[in-house]
Amino acid sequence: MxxxxxxxxxxxxxxxxxxxxxxxxxxxxxxxxxxxxxxxxxxxxxxxxxxxxxxxxxxxxxxxGAMGREAKIAALIGMSIAAGLIVIFGYRNPWMLGFGLGLIAIGAVFVITRKPLRD
Structure with a gap:
């Protein structure tokens, strides 16, 4: 507990x-x-x-398990910003790029595949 x-x-x-x-x-x-x-x-x-x-x-x-459209858009925008920061600060480190962008890609697929929220 x-x-x-x-x-x-x-x-x-x-x-x-x-x-x-x-x-x-x-x-x-x-x-x-x-x-x-x-x-x-x-x-x-x-x-x-x-x-x-x-x-x-x-x-x-x-x-x-559903997500509203606005929540999906906000999550994807946040992931895009994080991906940009990873590229900016980690462009010399292929492991950082691969791991960071890979995790973001998994998260993006998860968000995109959630069923839409019904009111």
Missing amino acids: WIWRAIGSLAFVLGAIGLAIPVWPTTIFWIVAALAFAKSNPIWADWIYRQPGVGPTIKAFIET
Whole structure:
């Protein structure tokens, strides 16, 4: 039980960083946090679901696996910015380029293949 709470707390803090740094993702970390809190402390998961902006999106994704169009676009824009930064700062390191861009490509395929959110 404590491990889920620790994972949720770490993911929550990492997601909170994204509230201040635009290219740092919030939603994916808070999805992990909500899933972990659902196993350790459902009250904390419910608190995440009530947060304006990201809460309803996170809850819908966890319950249905669906993503809204705006969320997909925002995620892909964020991934594009991250890919650009990897190219700019890692162009001399083929391992960094391959690993970083590979992870982003996997994430992009995941986002693109999510079913659309229905109202």
